[in-house]
Amino acid sequence: MQFPTQSSPYLPPVNDVTRLMVTVMLAMIPGVLCLFWFFGWGVLFNLLVASFAAVGTEALILRLRRRPVRPTLGDGTALLTGLLLGAALPPLAPWWIPAIGASFAIAVAKQLYGGMGSNPFNPAMVGYVVLIISFPLQMTLWSPPHGAGHDLLPLLDAARLVFLEALPPGTRLDALTMATPLDAARNDIARNLTWSEILQRPLFGSFAGRGWEWINFGFLIGGLWLWQRRVIHWQIPAGMLGGLFLISALFYIADADSFGSPVFHFFSGATMLGAFFIATDPVSAATTPRGRLYYGAGIGVLVYVIRTWGGYPDGVAFAVLLMNMAAPTIDYYTQPRVFGHRDAGDDGND
Amino acid sequence: MMPPDDNAPAMTMLPDKPLRFPGGLQLASNKAQSLGGPIRSARLPRRLYVPLSQHIGEPAEATVKIGDRVLKGQQIARSLSYISAPVHAPTSGIVSDIGKYPVPHPSGLSAECLVIDCDGEDRAVDSGLKMRAALDADPAEIRQKVRDAGIVGLGGAGFPTSVKLNPGPGHQVELLIINAAECEPYISCDEALMCDRPQDVIDGIRIMQHALGARQALIGIEDNMPRAIECLTTALRNAQDTALRVVPVPTLYPAGGEKQLIYALTGREVPSQGLPIDIGMVCHNVGTAAAVARALIHGEPLISRVVTVTGAGIAQPGNLEVRIGTPIADIVEQCGGYTADVARLLMGGPMMGIALHTDQLPVIKTTNCILAASRDETPDPRPALPCIRCGKCADVCPASLLPQQLYWYARARDFDKVQDYNLFDCIECGCCAHVCPSHIPLVQYYRFAKTEIWDLERERQKSDLARQRHEFRIERLEREKRELEARRAHARKTPDQAGAGDADAKKAEIAAALQRVKARKAQQERESGTGESLGAEQQRPLTEREPRRATQQDDEA
Numbered sequence: 061m062q063f064p065t066q067s068s069p070y071l072p073p074v075n076d077v078t079r080l081m082v083t084v085m086l087a088m089i090p091g092v093l094c095l096f097w098f099f100g101w102g103v104l105f106n107l108l109v110a111s112f113a114a115v116g117t118e119a120l121i122l123r124l125r126r127r128p129v130r131p132t133l134g135d136g137t138a139l140l141t142g143l144l145l146g147a148a149l150p151p152l153a154p155w156w157i158p159a160i161g162a163s164f165a166i167a168v169a170k171q172l173y174g175g176m177g178s179n180p181f182n183p184a185m186v187g188y189v190v191l192i193i194s195f196p197l198q199m200t201l202w203s204p205p206h207g208a209g210h211d212l213l214p215l216l217d218a219a220r221l222v223f224l225e226a227l228p229p230g231t232r233l234d235a236l237t238m239a240t241p242l243d244a245a246r247n248d249i250a251r252n253l254t255w256s257e258i259l260q261r262p263l264f265g266s267f268a269g270r271g272w273e274w275i276n277f278g279f280l281i282g283g284l285w286l287w288q289r290r291v292i293h294w295q296i297p298a299g300m301l302g303g304l305f306l307i308s309a310l311f312y313i314a315d316a317d318s319f320g321s322p323v324f325h326f327f328s329g330a331t332m333l334g335a336f337f338i339a340t341d342p343v344s345a346a347t348t349p350r351g352r353l354y355y356g357a358g359i360g361v362l363v364y365v366i367r368t369w370g371g372y373p374d375g376v377a378f379a380v381l382l383m384n385m386a387a388p389t390i391d392y393y394t395q396p397r398v399f400g401h402r403d404a405g406d407d408g409n410d
Numbered sequence: 411m412m413p414p415d416d417n418a419p420a421m422t423m424l425p426d427k428p429l430r431f432p433g434g435l436q437l438a439s440n441k442a443q444s445l446g447g448p449i450r451s452a453r454l455p456r457r458l459y460v461p462l463s464q465h466i467g468e469p470a471e472a473t474v475k476i477g478d479r480v481l482k483g484q485q486i487a488r489s490l491s492y493i494s495a496p497v498h499a500p501t502s503g504i505v506s507d508i509g510k511y512p513v514p515h516p517s518g519l520s521a522e523c524l525v526i527d528c529d530g531e532d533r534a535v536d537s538g539l540k541m542r543a544a545l546d547a548d549p550a551e552i553r554q555k556v557r558d559a560g561i562v563g564l565g566g567a568g569f570p571t572s573v574k575l576n577p578g579p580g581h582q583v584e585l586l587i588i589n590a591a592e593c594e595p596y597i598s599c600d601e602a603l604m605c606d607r608p609q610d611v612i613d614g615i616r617i618m619q620h621a622l623g624a625r626q627a628l629i630g631i632e633d634n635m636p637r638a639i640e641c642l643t644t645a646l647r648n649a650q651d652t653a654l655r656v657v658p659v660p661t662l663y664p665a666g667g668e669k670q671l672i673y674a675l676t677g678r679e680v681p682s683q684g685l686p687i688d689i690g691m692v693c694h695n696v697g698t699a700a701a702v703a704r705a706l707i708h709g710e711p712l713i714s715r716v717v718t719v720t721g722a723g724i725a726q727p728g729n730l731e732v733r734i735g736t737p738i739a740d741i742v743e744q745c746g747g748y749t750a751d752v753a754r755l756l757m758g759g760p761m762m763g764i765a766l767h768t769d770q771l772p773v774i775k776t777t778n779c780i781l782a783a784s785r786d787e788t789p790d791p792r793p794a795l796p797c798i799r800c801g802k803c804a805d806v807c808p809a810s811l812l813p814q815q816l817y818w819y820a821r822a823r824d825f826d827k828v829q830d831y832n833l834f835d836c837i838e839c840g841c842c843a844h845v846c847p848s849h850i851p852l853v854q855y856y857r858f859a860k861t862e863i864w865d866l867e868r869e870r871q872k873s874d875l876a877r878q879r880h881e882f883r884i885e886r887l888e889r890e891k892r893e894l895e896a897r898r899a900h901a902r903k904t905p906d907q908a909g910a911g912d913a914d915a916k917k918a919e920i921a922a923a924l925q926r927v928k929a930r931k932a933q934q935e936r937e938s939g940t941g942e943s944l945g946a947e948q949q950r951p952l953t954e955r956e957p958r959r960a961t962q963q964d965d966e967a
Contacts, residue, residue, distance in 0.1 A: 061739070061748070063755040065518065065765035067854040069840030070756060070788035071437070071595070075802060075847035077795055135795060177796030177848075293801065342800040347814065349804075391815075398832045399432060399809040400669065400682035 077176075080291055081136030084337065085143060087286045091279035091333060092147060098205040098271030100212035102151025105222045106158045107143055113162035114142030121171040137176050141165055144184040144337060148330055148377070149191070152201035152213075152237060155223050160194075161187035181384045182344045185377040192372060204238040205271030208262045241269025242329045243373040245320060254317040268327035276332040283336025295349055297335040299356020300363075301326065307364045325364060334359070334376035339383075346387045351394035358383045425677045428630075431670040433808040434662040435841050437761075439634055441598040444720040444727040449606050451731045452717075452744055458500055458526045458735030459772040460486070461513045465562040466569045467493030472524060478505045481535035483711050486524055489557070495570045495775075496560045498537075500713040500733035503528040514738075514757045514771045516764045523772070526735065540709035544617045549575070552621040552706065559705035560712045560775075565589060565666070565695030566758060568776040571702070574692060575621045581687050586624035587675060588615055590631040590638070590696035591659060591666035594759025597779040599716040600696050602729040604631075604638035607700060608645035613707055614699030615654060622692055626653070629696065630671045633658035663761065664839040668693045670808050682835050697778075717773055719745045723752025723782030732773045738780055739769040751784035760788060761840040795848035803842035803852065809835045813842040817852050820859035825866065828859050836860075899924065 095103045118138035122129045133139075142162045149158055165187030173179045192199045206212055213221065213236070217228045227233060239247065241263050248258045258264065265273050286292045304325055311319040325331060330338070339345060339359050346355035359379045366375025397403060463469035470487035480486055480499040487497040507525040515521065539559050541547055557572035577583045588611075592600040604611055611629075619627045631639055642656045659665050659674045669680045672691055680686050686693050697716065704710045713734055720727035725746025732741055738755070742748060756763040757771075758779055773780075803813035811832055819828040836856050843852040902920075 061752075061755075061769050063753075063765065063767055063769075064790075065767050066791055067851055067857070068763060068765075068838075069761040069844050069853065070754065070763070070765070070783065071760045071844055072786075072789050073792065073844065073846065073849050075845055076849075077798060077847045080800070080847050131793070137798075175796065177798050293805075342798050345799075347799050347801045347804065348812065352801075395812060395831075396804075396810045398682065398811055398835050399673075400679045400684070400835060401832070 077135045077137070081140045083289055083291050084140055084286060085136070087282035087291075088143060088147065088279070088337065090281045091275055094271070094275040094278035095147065095151075098207075098275065099151040099203055100206070101215050101218035102153070102203070102213075102222055103147075105155065105219070106149045106151065106153065107146035109155050110146030110149070110158035110162040111139055111142035113159040114138045114145070114166050117163040117166040118171065121167055122175075125171070125175075127175070132176070135176060138166055138170075141170070141183045141187075144333075145187045147333060148184070148188055150199060150201040152203055152218075152221060152233075153198045154225050157191055157195060157198050161191045164190050177343055179343055180387075182338060182341045182380050184341075185338060185380045188377040189381060192377070200239070200243070201233075201237050202240050203236055204263070205269070208238075208270045210236070238263065240329070240373060241272055242367060245324075246367075246373060249318060255320060256317070267321070268324045272329065273327045276327040279332035279336060283332060286336060286340075292336065292340040293349070293352055295352035296340045296345060296356040296359075299353040299358075300335040300339050300360040301331075301356075302353075303357035303360025304331065304364055305360070307361050311368070319368065325367070329367070329374035330376040331363070334363070334380065338376065339380055344380075344384045344387065346383075346390040346394070348391050348394040348396060350396070351387075351390040354390050354394065355383050355387060358386060424675070428657060428659040428674045429677050430660065430662070431665070431673045431808055432810045433806045433841060434664065434670075435806055435844060436661075437595050437663045439661070440595045440720075441601065441634075444596070444598045444718045444729055445602060445637075447728060449602050449716055449729045449731050450744075452733070452736060452741050454501055454528050454530065454532065454733065455736050455740045456528060457506070457737075458503075458528060458733060459511050459513075459737065460497055460500065460524045460526060460735035461511075461772065461774055462487050462497060462522045462524065464497070464568060464734070464774040464776060465495045466567060467491065467495070469522060470494060470497050472508055472522075474505050474524070476505055476508055479503070480505060480526060481533050483537045483709075483713060484535045485558075485560075485711075486526075489570075493570055493573055495562050496558065497524070497734075498560055498711040498713050499526060500735050501526070501528050502531050502533040512768065512771055514764065514766055514774060514777065518767055523735075537705075537709050537711050539705045539711060541706045544706045545620050547620075549621045549623065552617060555706055556621075556702055558711070559701070561698060561701050561705060562712070562775050563695055564697035564701060564715060564775065564778065566762075566776050566778055568774075571694065571698055574694065575618060577622055577687055577692065582690060583622045583624040583687070583692050584626065584690035585676065585692075586615070586619050586622055586627040587672060587686075587691060587693045588627065588629040588696050588699055589666055589668065589671055589693055590629050590635075591671055592635070593632060593661075593663045593666035594761050594763075594779075595663075596720050596781050597718050597759050598720070599718045599729055599778050601635045601638045602718070603697055603700055603716050604635075605641045608641045610700040610703040611642065611696055612645055612649060612651065612654065614701065614703035616651075617702050617706055618694055618699055619654075624692065627655075628675055629654065629656045630659050630665075630675050631656060632661045632665055634661040663841070664808055664837070667808060667837055667839060669837070682832070712775060715773070715775060715777070717741065717777055718779040719782075720779065721752075721756075721782040722784035722787055723748050723754075725749055732777075734775060735772045737769070738766070738771050738773060741773065741780065742769060742782065748782055749784075751786075752782045753785040754783045754788045756781040756783060756788070761844070762838065791851060792849040794850045797846075797848055797850060800847060802845045802847065806841040806845050808839060808841065809837060811836060813852055816859075817850060817855050820855040823859075823862070825859060825863050829863065833859055833863070895927075 115138050119129050122132055145161050145165060146158055165183040169181055169183040169186035170179045204210060220226045244263055245258050264270055287294055305322045308322040308325045312321050346352050362379035362382055363375045366378055468491040470489050472487045474480055474486045481502045482499055484499045485496050486499045489496045503526045505524055506527045510520040511523040513521045539555050553572045553575050561571040562568040590600055615627055639656055639658055646654055657675055664670055672686055673679055678689050681688055701712050714731050716729055717732045718729050719741055728745055730741055755766045755769055757766055757777055797814055799814055807813055815831045816828055816833055838853050840853050
């Protein structure tokens with residue numbers, strides 16, 4: 061009897077790229093639900109438009125590159141890029157913001173570098189940075205969170221605003237939008253307000269921005285689930301949160317009136333989304349166990365530096381991209397000690 | 411005996427609890443299917459195909475001719491070098507052919523085999539292997555007997571056991587480790603052996619320990635084999651042997667890897683590119699120990715072994731005592747034949763075994779398992795996606811390598827870089843490929859890189875040799891030329907001196923010419939000593955012409 065041959069091992073594989081991506085998408089649900097609760101329909105429009113733009117761009121470029129379209133789309137990486145970008149965008153931004161961001165992320169940051177696995181930078185964050193540099197005004201179109209002032213726009217009004225850029229009758233755009241807590245805090249610090257005064261404003265909740273506390277908590281829960289499912293390693297989130305904690309605690313202890321507390325930073329902006337979902341993008345991150353810690357810590361410190369002294373309200377995207385650049389070097393210098401070798405880098409001939 | 415090495419562990423220094431080596435995988439053991447009953451004796455086939463090379467090292471050389479009648483246990487091929495093993499007739503019969511037949515090898519190529527038409531009488535010859543008191547014998551004598559018995563490592567590698575029973579000068583063996591971990595799924599031949607023949611195992615270990623002069627011996631066994639552990643400890647208790655210990659190690663693939671097992675039991679790492687003896691240890695497979703006992707106590711050379719026949723593709727899985735050379739198809743038939751689900755035939759386990767293209771291949775000394783797997787058990791490889799650098803491969807690598815970097819450089823054929831990332835510490839256990847979400851056949855890339863590097867190394871050695879020979883040739887030609895010149899100069903000088911005062915001017919001219927040649931030659935020698943030999947060769951015709959011209963001028967004058 062004849063049999064087919066192949067190389068070992070032969071057992072059925074236990075992991076699958078598509079399944080990993082779907083798990084990450086599922087883990088986004090708690091955070092996205094919180095986003096939706098506090099910021100309304102615009103959040104869903106962003107996710108929807110960014111996903112369609114990402115998948116559509118991927119399909120188009122794959123066609124141009126004469127690569128198989130269907131199997132590659134099936135891996136879910138383009139959809140995830142779209143979702144991650146969509147979750148980071150302001151809810152009242154016009155539809156072309158997520159569309160341009162996601163298309164750029166896929167076309168330039170991913171496919172021009174050779175597609176999945178070859179991109180040195182996190183595509184979603186490249187998309188985000190392109191948007192915030194090119195369209196700074198649209199990127200500030202955050203509404204006040206649910207419970208801090210106005211009611212959220214109903215579905216139809218939100219859709220008209222996002223897709224037709226038509227304001228509900230009798231309102232001005234200014235009236236609908238409000239600075240994010242990170243932005244507000246920066247401006248207030250610049251106006252010599254103390255943190256205890258800042259936290260009194262209606263934009264703030266118990267210890268960080270109203271709503272943002274819960275959104276970050278949602279992404280934290282999803283992230284811990286990802287870690288528990290062994291989809292992500294603990295080192296990058298731990299490194300990032302650890303780095304952010306250390307530097308923020310240092311300044312907070314030195315001057316609690318001028319610098320936000322570690323808790324504020326943990327639960328503001330895109331901290332948890334960044335720590336568990338964005339910095340952990342394996343393709344562009346460091347991959348050695350020790351390297352992941354350093355990589356994460358670098359992001360944490362940079363986030364703080366950009367938030368505190370930089371020109372942009374949140375620094376996750378820039379911090380991630382900067383550390384993406386450092387990832388190969390980090391990997392090179394943090395190779396683990398190979399079994400039977402004395403030190404890392406030892407050639408074993410001693 | 412050597413004084414104890416200060417670095418070697420004493421019994422007290424062994425960890426209280428087995429340690430966990432880096433990486434590794436929890437795999438479904440799938441051993442129960444084949445452990446339903448005791449070891450059965452497979453029936454003799456009509457014809458045996460006995461390969462001359464069933465071990466690591468030089469193939470054995472046939473000592474019988476076509477048409478010879480052979481008896482069971484008779485040596486039919488001898489070993490010609492140190493790292494080799496003789497082969498014995500598994501039963502009585504007639505040698506009907508000596509030639510190339512297909513053998514179980516990853517290449518799928520044929521190799522030299524002795525074909526024996528069995529006469530069914532199974533008449534044995536006295537092998538002369540039996541020792542009256544092996545435990546009092548000289549270690550050298552034990553090694554010779556083990557060698558004569560054709561015993562090789564039965565765990566899968568097939569390294570000649572007598573070589574591994576010789577610690578070599580300057581080495582004191584502190585610890586003999588018996589590898590009974592049997593970490594690959596499906597394989598249960600060692601477990602069956604320990605349950606059915608614990609006495610052989612223990613006797614063999616004692617003989618090995620004596621031959622090695624090892625202070626202690628341990629049996630390392632995965633803790634998912636409680637019955638085997640029970641059988642061994644009972645046998646040890648009955649024999650009132652307190653020196654030999656059975657140590658269960660956590661079930662984690664590849665706990666049966668030599669370096670992994672040593673680490674789990676002792677907490678010490680075998681140096682990269684080194685051997686266990688470098689840290690005062692020797693590791694033998696449990697089946698090998700039993701084979702030593704069968705040979706030295708019962709006088710049976712290695713002519714059969716226990717083979718697990720299992721998988722969803724086999725109707726009645728089980729463990730069989732099979733004569734070496736029995737076609738696989740024959741033993742499958744004795745296990746009820748294939749089921750409708752059979753999709754793949756493997757020799758060895760599903761992680762490191764080799765896929766066989768046909769069942770018309772003989773069982774050899776290293777055949778521990780025949781796995782006829784269904785499509786569910788061993789699906790067709792899925793198309794590989796690009797690496798997403800998720801690092802799951804590094805998490806499970808028992809050598810703490812960075813498999814994705816190895817893959818990257820192997821794929822790019824960057825063989826320097828792939829060695830910088832310690833490719834040769836890879837044991838090809840397959841953990842990385844098993845967990846890869848992109849389904850990249852990683853081990854295949856590492857094997858490719860290793861063979862390419864070996865090839866390059868061979869090429870380099872060949873060109874080194876060629877260059878050396880070329881340099882020697884140049885040197886010889888130079889020397890011959892110098893000698894010739896010296897003779898000529900001498901021959902010329904004598905008549906010149908006889909007709910003294912003939913022409914002083916002419917003599918001066920000759921001397922000047924010779925001087926020029928010499929100077930040039932000296933310079934050339936300096937160059938060839940440091941520079942390219944090719945350049946020296948190209949210069950040779952020029953410098954050869956110079957003295958010729960000088961002598962011509964001489965003659966004309």
